[in-house]
Amino acid sequence: MAALIIAAMTVLRIVYASALELRTDEAYYWTWSKETALSFLDHPPMIAWFIRFGTAIFGDTALGVRFGGILAMLVTQLLLADIVRRVTRDARVVVLAVLMPEAALYYGLLMAKVAPDVAMIPFAVAMMWALVRLAQSGDGRWWLAAGLFAGLSLLSKFTAIMFAPAVAVFLLVPDWRWRWLRSPYPYLAVVVAIVVFSPVLIWNAQHDWASFRFQGVRATANYGVSLRTIGDYIGLQFGLVGFVMLPVVLSALVMTAWRGYRTREPVAILLSTAVLVPFLYFFAKSLTLRVGDTWPMFMWPVGFAAAAINLTMMPRENWSTRMIRSSVVWANTAVVSGLAFVVIVFLYYVAAPWNFLGKIDPVGAEAGYDKVAARAQAALDEAGATWIATTDYRTYAMMRWLFRGRVPVIEINERGRFQEFANPGMDRIKGHAGIYVGREPDNRAPVWDAIPAKREQFGQxxxxxxGVLTDTYVLEKLTGWSPQLSPPKDSPLFQWRVLAGEFEKRVSA
Structure with missing residues (x-):
C-alpha cells in the first residue's frame, strides 16, 4: 500500500510539474543552467546543475526544469527509510517515515517546484544518514561521507550551515567525544566539505565576496517587531508541513531531544538538534522579518525520521499504553489528512477554474506571463526592434524562458546578478531598437535617470x-542607446547591494 501511494503521488508530482507554467524564480534558475559560471550572486550553483540534468533529458520544458526535484524527493525518501530502518528495525515506522513527506504539502507536491532548497534536501538528509551510519558502526570513515554531503548541501544553499550546531553536539555531547576529537576523521571531513564547496569560494573571491554580502543583507535585516511576520512564519509551517503533522513532529522532536540529551544518545541528539535549532532561529528572525516559505524546508525531513523513530522508543521507555496509542493515532491521522490536503491542492491548481486567494495566490501571482510575451512579440514586430529590456529579474527570467533564445533579453539594471553570464548577442542589440517590458511603476524608477535612451510609449x-488582475506592464520602444553588460560597480545599473535590501523591505511590506 505504501509503495502504491508513493507511486501515485510521484505521478501526481509529474503531472503538476508538466501542467503548470514556471514561476519566476524557477525561470530565473533555468537561465543559470544556460551559463558556465562557477556560482551566482543569489545562491550556489547546484540548482542550475539539477535543471541542466533535467533539461538534458526532457528538453527546455516545464517537466525538464522540474525533473530534478521529483528525483530528489524519491532519493530523500530512500534515505529516510534507511535511517529509520537502521535505528528501529521496525517496518511499520519505516513506512510511516516515507509517507510523512508525501503528506506534507511542500514535499508531497511542491518538491516539483524548482528552488535551491529542493537541491539541498537530499544532500542534507544524506549527511544525517552518514552520521547515523557512523554512530552505529563506529567507523570513522563515515565522517568523510558526511563531509562530502555537507559540502554538496552548501553547494546547494548556504542555509545548510544551520546543521552545524547539530553536528557539533553530536560530536561533543556523547561519551565518545574524546575518541573523535583525537581522531583525524572529523577534521578531514571539514576539509572535504570545503573542497566540495570551493567553486562558490573561488567565484566569490573573484567577485568581492558578492554572494556572502548579498545574503548578509537578508540575515541581518531588521524592520522592527511585527506580529504579522510571526503569524506568517507559523502559518506557513502549518500549511506546508501539515496542520496535524506539524504538532506531531514538534512534540516528537521535543521527546527525542529530552531522551538524547538525558542519555547522551548520539542519533537522538543529532536528529532533534538538526530541526529544533533552525526552527527556533527562524522563529526569532520572524519577530522582525518575513521568513521565506522555502527557508525552513530543509530541516523537516529529519523531523519526520525523528517522529517515526520516537514511536518505537516510547514503549521501551515505559510510556503509558494510552499515550502510545494516542501518538500512533495522531501520526496516522497526520498522514491521512495530509495526503488528502495535498491532493486537494493539486486538483485546485491543475483542474479547478477558480481563484480563491486573489492576488496573494502563490501560483497565480506569478502566472500569465505568456500574454505579456505575446504583446512584447507584437511590439517587436511593429517597432522593428530586435531585443527586449527589463528592469527586474522576474520579468527578465520569464521573457528569456518564453522567447527561448529567439530574441536577446537583458535586464538593464542589477547587473551584479549577471556576472560571468555569456554575451546575449550584442551584435543583435547594438545600433538596433529595443522594447522595454516592465511593471508599473518600474517604468518611472530612478534608475532611468542613468539611462540616456529615447523612450517611446508602445502600449500596456x-x-x-x-480573471484576477496581478500586474500591469508598460511597453516602450528604446532607441539611441545600447545597454552595458558590465557597468562599474558604483554604477546605479550594477547596484545589487542596494537592491538586495530593497527586496527584503518589499517582502516584509
Whole structure:
C-alpha cells in the first residue's frame, strides 16, 4: 500500500510539474543552467546543475526544469527509510517515515517546484544518514561521507550551515567525544566539505565576496517587531508541513531531544538538534522579518525520521499504553489528512477554474506571463526592434524562458546578478531598437535617470490569472542607446547591494 501511494503521488508530482507554467524564480534558475559560471550572486550553483540534468533529458520544458526535484524527493525518501530502518528495525515506522513527506504539502507536491532548497534536501538528509551510519558502526570513515554531503548541501544553499550546531553536539555531547576529537576523521571531513564547496569560494573571491554580502543583507535585516511576520512564519509551517503533522513532529522532536540529551544518545541528539535549532532561529528572525516559505524546508525531513523513530522508543521507555496509542493515532491521522490536503491542492491548481486567494495566490501571482510575451512579440514586430529590456529579474527570467533564445533579453539594471553570464548577442542589440517590458511603476524608477535612451510609449498589457488582475506592464520602444553588460560597480545599473535590501523591505511590506 505504501509503495502504491508513493507511486501515485510521484505521478501526481509529474503531472503538476508538466501542467503548470514556471514561476519566476524557477525561470530565473533555468537561465543559470544556460551559463558556465562557477556560482551566482543569489545562491550556489547546484540548482542550475539539477535543471541542466533535467533539461538534458526532457528538453527546455516545464517537466525538464522540474525533473530534478521529483528525483530528489524519491532519493530523500530512500534515505529516510534507511535511517529509520537502521535505528528501529521496525517496518511499520519505516513506512510511516516515507509517507510523512508525501503528506506534507511542500514535499508531497511542491518538491516539483524548482528552488535551491529542493537541491539541498537530499544532500542534507544524506549527511544525517552518514552520521547515523557512523554512530552505529563506529567507523570513522563515515565522517568523510558526511563531509562530502555537507559540502554538496552548501553547494546547494548556504542555509545548510544551520546543521552545524547539530553536528557539533553530536560530536561533543556523547561519551565518545574524546575518541573523535583525537581522531583525524572529523577534521578531514571539514576539509572535504570545503573542497566540495570551493567553486562558490573561488567565484566569490573573484567577485568581492558578492554572494556572502548579498545574503548578509537578508540575515541581518531588521524592520522592527511585527506580529504579522510571526503569524506568517507559523502559518506557513502549518500549511506546508501539515496542520496535524506539524504538532506531531514538534512534540516528537521535543521527546527525542529530552531522551538524547538525558542519555547522551548520539542519533537522538543529532536528529532533534538538526530541526529544533533552525526552527527556533527562524522563529526569532520572524519577530522582525518575513521568513521565506522555502527557508525552513530543509530541516523537516529529519523531523519526520525523528517522529517515526520516537514511536518505537516510547514503549521501551515505559510510556503509558494510552499515550502510545494516542501518538500512533495522531501520526496516522497526520498522514491521512495530509495526503488528502495535498491532493486537494493539486486538483485546485491543475483542474479547478477558480481563484480563491486573489492576488496573494502563490501560483497565480506569478502566472500569465505568456500574454505579456505575446504583446512584447507584437511590439517587436511593429517597432522593428530586435531585443527586449527589463528592469527586474522576474520579468527578465520569464521573457528569456518564453522567447527561448529567439530574441536577446537583458535586464538593464542589477547587473551584479549577471556576472560571468555569456554575451546575449550584442551584435543583435547594438545600433538596433529595443522594447522595454516592465511593471508599473518600474517604468518611472530612478534608475532611468542613468539611462540616456529615447523612450517611446508602445502600449500596456495586463497580467491575469483566472480573471484576477496581478500586474500591469508598460511597453516602450528604446532607441539611441545600447545597454552595458558590465557597468562599474558604483554604477546605479550594477547596484545589487542596494537592491538586495530593497527586496527584503518589499517582502516584509
Amino acid at each position: 498589457v495586463e497580467r491575469r490569472w483566472r
